[in-house]
Amino acid sequence: MVLEIDVRILKNKETLVEILPKLYEILQTGRTLTISWPKNQKDIYYEYFKDNQKIKNLSQYQTLLNLVEATLPYPDLQSKIIVTLALYHVEQKQYLEVLKYVKMLNQKKIHQSLRQQYLFTLKYLKQNVNEIQDINQVQIIIDILLYENQISKEEIKQFYEQKKIDIEKNEQINIWFIEQIWNYEKNNFKLLDILFQYYTNQNNHEKAEQIFMSFANLQHHQYIGLNQINVEFDLCKKEYEKNLIEIDSLSTIFEDKNTTDESLLFQQQSLQSITRLIELKQKVGCPLVDMIYLYQKQAQIQKSRSDLDLAIKTLIHCLELIKAEKLVNYNSRIILLESLCYDQLGDYQRSKNLLQEALQSFQDSNSLKEEIKDKCDPKKLIYTKMYLASTYYKLKNLEKSLEIFYQVLKIQQHEDYESHLIGSTQNNIASILLNQGKFIEAKEICEQAIENIGKKYTDSDPVMKKVKQLKEKIDVSVSSQKTQ
Known part of the structure; x- marks a missing residue:
């Protein structure tokens, strides 16, 4: 026996509470209780979506496509449909179509449950952006990735270098890319020069002044009057060019040094050259990732001069700079460089018999390399694990040392060492x-x-x-x- 109760009689919570004992009594007798209600338009749309969300053919695709506009009054349901369409094009490797839907989603507030699927589509676009020929579409993708915090400064720079020939054909897009990089490298005068000259030539003096003021305040921490902008810029440019000449000169001397010469004079000259190079590269706004090797070399010479404390201090300072850089430039390259600094630091700490400190450094290095395992040379990971295992051994933690040596052996055998x-x-x-x-x-x-x-x-x-x-x-x- 089926008892049907029209949902319209349950107009409020009180009515439901009153009828609950009766409903319970009916269920206790073994009879079937069916409660129904009339479908609204959203229910109908949702059923269509459920029936077609696993798109297998063009008919189902077209059904969902038609629902996008129809579900405009129901933003949550519409977002689910758009994500489904985007994922379908991900499977079909049709990135321009993916981009179309990503742009639509970018205008919406996406429910948290949909974000993982949405981020998957962004990851797909990011991986395949090099295959898109239309540089305007490329700019849109990068802009969306930036908006969603899915691309690092280093990745933008790498992409810019890869696509530079195509990007430079469109001056506005080229400037857009340079501005994105400069947003992370406000101290980089080379980028400032390009932007300042561009906006000056465009007679956009307000933008040119804004660009330079950002740089000037960073450099001098003082206000520069608008009438002095061009004068100040010329002075900065002359200093920049002078610094570049000295950098080239020092780099040549540094490269020509006989690395087997361990005399105190050589070490002192090399240390002075490296210290000056670091100072100059900071002045011209050289990216940190291109300077880390100088800090490592500086520490290496300090160690060779039996000043381990200073060498350790140099590496700790470098690691502090890296951590700050990672806040705006998190990528596999800087993570690897950070891990290599920890390796060197741990080695020096072991030399001073600071075993607990060395252990922590090697653990940090190992964690960083494990994080980027698919992009890290196995030899570098083995190097760190060997140091880590031997440090545990010195600390008489044989179980942990053995565990890590077995990890090393497994990697070596897998990599056919x-x-x-x-x-x-x-x-x-x-x-x-x-x-x-x-x-x-x-x-x-x-x-x-x-x-x-x-x-x-x-x-x-x-x-x-x-x-x-x-x-x-x-x-x-x-x-x-x-x-x-």
């Missing part, structure tokens, strides 16, 4: 297993190490002698264990 390198890692593992009293396991992996190392080294080689001495110790321990 040379046998003697795999053997070296196996030797480290066998040594730890011996210390842990796991003699049988140690013997097995030590034998593998001897076999792998023997593919490159002879019995008289120090590397082979070392691993065979370990094998002898393990054999003695195994024999001793059997006699007990």
Whole structure:
């Protein structure tokens, strides 16, 4: 028996509360209770959407396309339909169509549940933007990615360099790209020069003054009168060109230095040159990613002069600059450079027997490399893990050291490393297993190490002698264990 109750009698909460005991009584008797209500237009649209949201053919596609305009009074439902259409074009690799729907979504407030799908479409556009020939469409994509915080400064710069020939054909778009980069590099006089000259030539003096004032305030922290703008700009340009000449001169001297010369005079000259180069490159607004190697070299020379404290201080300062840069320029390149600085810092901290500090540095480096694993040379990741494992070993945390050496071995075997390198890692593992009293396991992996190392080294080689001495110790321990 079916009891139908028209929903219209439930006009308010009180009416529902009154009838609930009766509904419960009906359900207790085993009878079926059906409550229905008339569909409104939104319900009808939603059913159409549900039936067609997994687009398999043009008919379903056209149905959803027609619903976009019809669902204008229902923004949440309309956004779901537009996302579905965008994802369909993602599957079809039709990025201009994807862009069309992304532009529509960009004008809407998207519910949080839809954002992941929306961001997926943006990721697709970003990955395929190089295939779009229309540079105006490219600009729109980059603008949307910027708006949604889905592209870094470094990625914009890389894309600009890749598409520079096409971009420069359209002066306005070229200036637009330069402005986007300059927004992150306000101290970069080269970019300032291009923008200032462009707006001056366009007789847009207000914009030219605005551009220069931003730079001038950053440089001098003082107000510059509008009448002085051109004079001040010329002075800055002369200083910039003078600094460029000195940078070129110092770079040449630095490159010509004999890197095997370890004399104190050489070290002092090199340190002065690098320190001056850093100062000059900061003045002309050189991007940090192009200067990190100078800080690392500066620390390296300071270490060679037995000033480890100063070397560590230099690297910590560099890492602080990197962290600040990452706030506006988060990308795989700067993450890798940051990890390499941590490697160098950890190495120096170990030299000072600051083992806990070194451990933290290597852990930070390892985490950063794991974060960009697909874009990081496995050799760099192995290098960090080896240092990390050996630091744990020095701290007498054998379990953690062993765990990481096994991670290294797994990577080496996966990357088809040379046998003697795999053997070296196996030797480290066998040594730890011996210390842990796991003699049988140690013997097995030590034998593998001897076999792998023997593919490159002879019995008289120090590397082979070392691993065979370990094998002898393990054999003695195994024999001793059997006699007990």
